[in-house]
Structure formats: C-alpha cells, structure tokens
Amino acid sequence: MEIVILPNTAEVGRLAADQIESLLAGKAHAVLGLATGSSPLPIYRELEQRYQSGTVSFARARAFTLDEYVGLPDGHPEQYREVIRKEFTDKVDFDPANVHGPAGNAAGTHYACQAYEKAVQAAGGVDLQILGIGTDGHIGFNEPGSSLASRTRIKTLTEQTRRDNARFFDSLDEVPRHVVTQGLGTILEASHILLAATGANKAQAVRHLVEGPVSALCPASALQLHPHVTVLLDDAAASQLS
Numbered sequence: 001m002e003i004v005i006l007p008n009t010a011e012v013g014r015l016a017a018d019q020i021e022s023l024l025a026g027k028a029h030a031v032l033g034l035a036t037g038s039s040p041l042p043i044y045r046e047l048e049q050r051y052q053s054g055t056v057s058f059a060r061a062r063a064f065t066l067d068e069y070v071g072l073p074d075g076h077p078e079q080y081r082e083v084i085r086k087e088f089t090d091k092v093d094f095d096p097a098n099v100h101g102p103a104g105n106a107a108g109t110h111y112a113c114q115a116y117e118k119a120v121q122a123a124g125g126v127d128l129q130i131l132g133i134g135t136d137g138h139i140g141f142n143e144p145g146s147s148l149a150s151r152t153r154i155k156t157l158t159e160q161t162r163r164d165n166a167r168f169f170d171s172l173d174e175v176p177r178h179v180v181t182q183g184l185g186t187i188l189e190a191s192h193i194l195l196a197a198t199g200a201n202k203a204q205a206v207r208h209l210v211e212g213p214v215s216a217l218c219p220a221s222a223l224q225l226h227p228h229v230t231v232l233l234d235d236a237a238a239s240q241l242s
C-alpha cells in the first residue's frame, strides 16, 4: 500500500488525475470505478479542467459507480446516478451509455445485483477504482461487519453514516436507510485502487485502514490484501498515523 501525504485537497485531486490521465493515455477504453461523496470532487474538478484544456478525453472510457441509495425516486438530485452525472460525467466527454450504476430501485434486487457484477466482468473489470472512506471505515457502503468476500448487494447504513450524509439532504429523516453497494470482494478485483481521504474526521478510519488488523470491523482494512493501492491523504487525515 502506497501512502502519499499531500498539503491540500487540490494536490490530492492533481495526483489522482495524473494517474487517471496516464491510464487513459495508454488505454483509451479503460474502465474507471467512480465514487460519490465529497472526497472525489477535487479529482473530478481537476479532470474537468484537463478535459477542457485538451489533455484528457473520456470519449472511449467506461465507468461503473460503487453504490446507489435504495428508495429515492428516479431523478432525485441525491441519487448517485444523478450526482455522478452532474459532478463529473456530464462535464467531460463521457458517453452516457458507458456510465453504469447499480440499480437502487429494481424489482428483483438480487438479480439486478448479479447483473451488475456480470456487467463489470464483461467490461474486463475495473482498471482504476476511486474510493473515499467513511468515518466508520466503510468503503463503497460496506459498513462494519461486511464480509471481506462480499459482492454487490443491499446493505443497511449505520446511523453514523446516515448522520454523516445528512448534509446532502434537508433533514436526517430524508437520508435513505438502505443502499445497493459493490461488495468488498468486488472492489478488491480492481487492478488499481486509489483512495482519497481528507480532513481530521477521517483520521481514525485512515489509521485503521493503514495500521489496523485486517478486520470486517474496519472494512477499508481489506485494502491491505490488495497488491496495488494508493492512499492520498492531507495532513489532517494522516494525523493519527504513527
């Protein structure tokens, strides 16, 4: 696991964008794994600028998002499908037909989750997976206690995660209780994993991710089992590392 401590979030965005730009330069049809939430936003901003200045193109790239809320009506501004479109893929030359997300409202959720797994595999797997980390150590929405071998499925959010995400909604009551998320086993199949964490509220989770035992109690610690993980931190998120 490679740990990079950077002075600010803009640098986190630049370093991550360097990796994505160089991947696409060698493989224009690469498969990106996209996360939502605040952590990847500096990466998406930087990629948007590079697209505008002509240094990177997503015209042939494919993307799979990590997770989706269950129960939000289609088109709801906080549906992750909408968020990823507004924050990133609509701002660059991504073909909307090449951007996929798990179905949060499918009638047969189990089959929809299996179909999502198959779609990732049919695309050749994820070349580069962007991740954030929850304050409780989740990646995707694999909350503490998730099996290290889990695949795409429904999960219940912890109250801590619902409170953390309430900032995106008008009230805590509006934050869905369930999500569909890629499993830890799914995420670990990506060729390269790039996790971004900034801010003091992530410091404890980052310590468990990097220095803790591999344990379902901190799902992100499963990344210690992966041969190619880059963790991009600011000073505050790195402040509890020994």
Ligand code: F6R
Binding pocket: 034, 035, 036, 037, 038, 039, 040, 066, 067, 131, 132, 133, 134, 135, 138, 139, 140, 141
């Ligand atoms: C979002 C996701 C989550 C977030 C995590 C951190 O698609 O998978 O694991 O990455 O909750 O969220 P932020 O970055 O908003 O602190």
